[in-house]
Amino acid sequence: MEPLKNYTVTVDGATASYPAGTPYETIARDFQKNHAHEILLVRRDGKLRELHRTLRRDCALEMITASDKPGSQTYERSLILLFLKAYYDVVGRENIRRVCVDHSASSALYIRTDADAVPDEALAARVEARMRELTALALPIRKSTVETDDAVAFFRAHGMPEKAETLRYRIGSKVNIYELDGFVDYFYGYMVPNTSYLRQYAVLPAGENALYLRMPTPEDPEHLGDFTPSEKVSEAQNASTLRIERLGIPSVGILNNQIAADRTAEIILSQEALMEKQIGDIAEQIAARPEVRFVMVAGPSSSGKTTFSHRLATQLRACGLTPHPIATDNYFVNREHTPRDENGQFDFERLEAMDVEGFNRDMLRLLEGETVELPQYNFKKGQREYNGHFLTLGERDILVVEGIHCLNDRFSYALPAERKFKVYISCLTTLNIDDHNRIPTTDARLLRRMVRDARTRGYGAAATIAMWPSVRRGEERHIFPYQDSADVIFNSALLYETSLLRPYAEPMLYAIEKADPAYLEARRLLKFLSYFLPIPADVVPLSSIAREFIGGGCYNV
Numbered sequence: 001m002e003p004l005k006n007y008t009v010t011v012d013g014a015t016a017s018y019p020a021g022t023p024y025e026t027i028a029r030d031f032q033k034n035h036a037h038e039i040l041l042v043r044r045d046g047k048l049r050e051l052h053r054t055l056r057r058d059c060a061l062e063m064i065t066a067s068d069k070p071g072s073q074t075y076e077r078s079l080i081l082l083f084l085k086a087y088y089d090v091v092g093r094e095n096i097r098r099v100c101v102d103h104s105a106s107s108a109l110y111i112r113t114d115a116d117a118v119p120d121e122a123l124a125a126r127v128e129a130r131m132r133e134l135t136a137l138a139l140p141i142r143k144s145t146v147e148t149d150d151a152v153a154f155f156r157a158h159g160m161p162e163k164a165e166t167l168r169y170r171i172g173s174k175v176n177i178y179e180l181d182g183f184v185d186y187f188y189g190y191m192v193p194n195t196s197y198l199r200q201y202a203v204l205p206a207g208e209n210a211l212y213l214r215m216p217t218p219e220d221p222e223h224l225g226d227f228t229p230s231e232k233v234s235e236a237q238n239a240s241t242l243r244i245e246r247l248g249i250p251s252v253g254i255l256n257n258q259i260a261a262d263r264t265a266e267i268i269l270s271q272e273a274l275m276e277k278q279i280g281d282i283a284e285q286i287a288a289r290p291e292v293r294f295v296m297v298a299g300p301s302s303s304g305k306t307t308f309s310h311r312l313a314t315q316l317r318a319c320g321l322t323p324h325p326i327a328t329d330n331y332f333v334n335r336e337h338t339p340r341d342e343n344g345q346f347d348f349e350r351l352e353a354m355d356v357e358g359f360n361r362d363m364l365r366l367l368e369g370e371t372v373e374l375p376q377y378n379f380k381k382g383q384r385e386y387n388g389h390f391l392t393l394g395e396r397d398i399l400v401v402e403g404i405h406c407l408n409d410r411f412s413y414a415l416p417a418e419r420k421f422k423v424y425i426s427c428l429t430t431l432n433i434d435d436h437n438r439i440p441t442t443d444a445r446l447l448r449r450m451v452r453d454a455r456t457r458g459y460g461a462a463a464t465i466a467m468w469p470s471v472r473r474g475e476e477r478h479i480f481p482y483q484d485s486a487d488v489i490f491n492s493a494l495l496y497e498t499s500l501l502r503p504y505a506e507p508m509l510y511a512i513e514k515a516d517p518a519y520l521e522a523r524r525l526l527k528f529l530s531y532f533l534p535i536p537a538d539v540v541p542l543s544s545i546a547r548e549f550i551g552g553g554c555y556n557v
Contacts, residue, residue, distance in 0.1 A: 009061040018055055025051035025193050028063060037221045039064040040074050046514040047523075051193045052143065066221035070190070072519060076215060078141060078192045079201055080109070080436060083213050085183040086130035091117045097159070100250075100435040102210075103237050103428070109213040109438075110206055110234065119211045121204075127211070128203040134181065138196035142179045149419060151175050151186065158184075162231025166531060167254025188437055188527060200224055207554035221350025230480075233428070236489035241430040243274065244495060251434050252531050257500060259533045268398055268539050271495050279308070282423065282488050286398070292421045293367060294399050295323075298406035298482070299425035300446035300475040301349075304492040308425055309402040310555040311543060321398050328411075330375045331359045335382025338455040341470045349474020351405055355384075360414040363401075366393050367419070379457050404474035404475075407482035422497070424486035427493045433531055442472065443528060444493060451504045452549040461508035465518035492545050499535045500546055 004019040011031045018027060028039040028051055041064035042049050047072055064071045080101055087099060095116040102110045113119050146154075148170050155164040163186055167175060168264050180195070192198065202214040202224060217225035247270065249255050258267055287294055295316075297309050313323035331354050332338070342349040363371050371392040375384045388431055393399070405411040407422050427448065429441045446468055453459035483489070494500075506529060512522040540546050547553025 008058045009055065011063065017350065020055060021191075022054070022055045023051065024049055024053050024061070027055070027061065031063060035065050036061055037067045037071075038197065039063045039065050040071040040197065041190055042496045043520070046519060048190060048520065049315065050143065050190050052140075066216070066549075067218050069218065070524075072218040072221070074190045074192060075198070075221070076109075077187050078214060079198050079213065081141065081178060081180055081183075081185060081187065081191065082131055082134060082195055082198050083111070083201075083203070084436060085180045086134060087113075087504060088183060088186050090123070090126050090130050091115050097437060099431070101438045103430075103468075104437060104440065105206075105229040105234055106227050107215055107217055108227055109215065110194050110202075110210060110229075110231065110237075112210050112540055114209065119205055119209060124205050124211055126202040128201070131198075131201065131203070135195045135198055138194045139181050140194045142193045143176055143191065143442060144179065145174050145176055148173055148175050151177060152517070154184070155186070160435065162251035162253055162432075163436070164240055165257060166251060166434045166437075167532070168253060169256045169533065171530070173367065176436050185436055186434070188433060188531070189524075223522075227432050230484050232486065232489050233424070233426070236491050237428045240428060240491045240493065243432045247495070249431070250497060251432055251437075253434065255431065255495065256533045259535055264496070264535045265539045267496050268535075269541075272541050272544055275492075275494075276311070278490065279311050280315045280318075282490065283319050285460060285488065286316060286421050287319035287321060289333065289421065290327070290419050292398065293393070293419045294363065294401055294412070294415055295421050295423065296406035296412065297362050297400065297402040297423045297425060298404055298408075298486075299492075300427075300445065300479050301471050302445040302452065302549070303425045304448075305402040305404075305425055306557040307543075307545045307548040307553065307555055308423075308490065308492060309400045310557070311545075312423075313400050314543075316398060316400070320396065322394060322396050323398050324393075325402070326374065327399045328354065328359065328401060328406065330377045330384065331403075332377050332384065334384060338382075341473070343470070345467060345470050346523070347470055347474060349404060349478055350473055351408065351411060351478060354405060354411065356411055356413075360412065363399070363412070364414050366391060366399065367396050367415070369393065404479050407485050408478065421488075422486045423488045423490055423531055424483045425490045425492050428484075428491040429493045430491075431495055433500075439491070439498070439528075443525070444498065447498065447501045447505050447525065447529075448549045450508060454504075454508060455549075455551050461505070461522065462512050462516050462518040465512075465521050494544070494546055497537060497546055498529065499532045500537060500540065500550065502529045502532055502534045503536075504550055505529060 006017045009016050012034050024042045043062040044059050066075050098114040099111045104111050152164045154165050202218040204212040206212045214224050297305050299305050309325045313325050316323040333355050338346045339350050341351045365372050374389045377384050427444050429444045432438045450461050450464045453464045495535045509522040509526050512518050542554035548557045
């Protein structure tokens with residue numbers, strides 16, 4: 001018998017020789033001492049590889065740990081599988097109608113259950129205990145490739161119809177499924193090799209018919225993240241989820257069915273009508289408080305703040321007020337004065353990136369009845385300009401001020417509290433790939449920003465992806481801590497928007513070369529987009545929040 005061929009592997013600048021067929025997990029274990037956090041994946045030839053894969057050639061490997069985005073996502077995905085296995089073991093498949101991983105909530109996942117078991121503290125403790133048992137056994141998470149038609153039939157037979165509908169629209173004849181101790185599921189992404197990798201988690205009750213699954217964060221993978229969920233945001237997201245389900249479109253597969261049946265216009269117009277009603281209700285609340293002169297609209301990047309502000313202004317006008325939208329982006333300091341983050345990149349999310357004194361000075365002068373020339377920021381030049389935009393407030397005038405810092409009283413420190421009405425807006429995605437594959441709100445916002453940046457700022461997709469971590473850090477520090485101070489929470493997510501954005505985003509993502517640091521994220525987003533049937537923009541109303549990103553709207557945004 002011929003000896004196995006040896007291959008040369010380069011890792012962390014060092015080379016080693018391994019026999020053909022050596023699992024990447026073995027190689028990762030040899031180099032674990034060089035990494036502060038546990039290795040969960042490897043990158044070879046520009047592609048991510050799971051640790052159960054084996055060596056087949058000379059290669060260079062990059063180790064991906066739980067502190068890297070792909071590693072963190074792998075941990076979360078694997079943890080969901082572990083939770084589902086434990087939940088089904090504890091409750092019994094025959095007693096479960098549905099388990100839906102809805103959304104994230106402060107370093108945790110909010111998981112709705114429809115089963116003959118009350119999700120109280122006792123059940124949460126039993127599920128977590130079962131997870132600990134499975135973790136201690138180091139059970140393998142096995143990956144297999146099956147015919148797509150067979151997978152569809154399997155999931156239909158096992159009470160997962162949304163998953164079956166999603167897989168119907170997969171172009172490939174085969175799909176990958178995962179199995180953990182007899183529990184079979186489909187996930188779009190990678191897994192850890194076995195349950196021993198999953199050590200940091202906790203299960204808590206989350207009110208009626210729901211549980212929280214707590215997780216670590218990429219910043220500190222060895223400990224659970226802080227758990228301070230926003231009650232207001234959670235209520236808004238749950239209400240949006242129920243509205244979507246009442247429309248009969250709980251998942252991407254069902255949405256694709258509607259698009260394929262030529263019901264796109266109906267979906268778009270019903271979504272826009274629902275959003276318009278919600279905006280009208282907010283306008284009526286504001287009009288009922290005559291002392292309010294500043295409507296402060298805040299939210300994370302690409303939430304649609306600008307279009308929302310214009311639409312709210314229209315509704316306020318219908319209530320007899322005279323609104324004036326003001327974008328705080330026009331109060332950015334000039335580019336040369338913009339602070340930089342720890343990586344040397346411009347940090348546009350920090351409060352110090354804003355001319356706080358200039359904003360308060362202008363707003364107070366307006367409140368006192370003076371005429372003020374308002375600035376306009378030229379993003380391509382990185383400079384604030386004055387182009388003759390003068391404003392004077394009358395008795396029925398009201399300012400609709402939008403920007404990421406508008407809920408932070410340090411930004412509007414000079415304005416009396418009773419004069420302000422605060423609105424928190426975010427793209428709180430409620431549509432999921434299927435019950436067990438959620439769509440992170442950050443993905444929806446990243447796609448929005450990518451398309452808008454290309455259209456309005458001349459940035460390529462790689463540049464947007466590169467700056468996204470800084471944007472996210474800024475949101476965590478400067479936006480999310482203030483969301484519960486809002487008078488109203490508004491969800492700007494549109495059921496149809498990913499299908500709409502796909503034709504715009506795909507070419508930009510395909511243009512990213514393998515050597516680019518953004519390549520892995522681009523490939524992940526391309527796979528995510530492939531689940532959605534594309535739709536044209538011709539039916540999207542000119543006033544839609546979606547127009548802020550794709551263009552062609554009736555507002556100057």
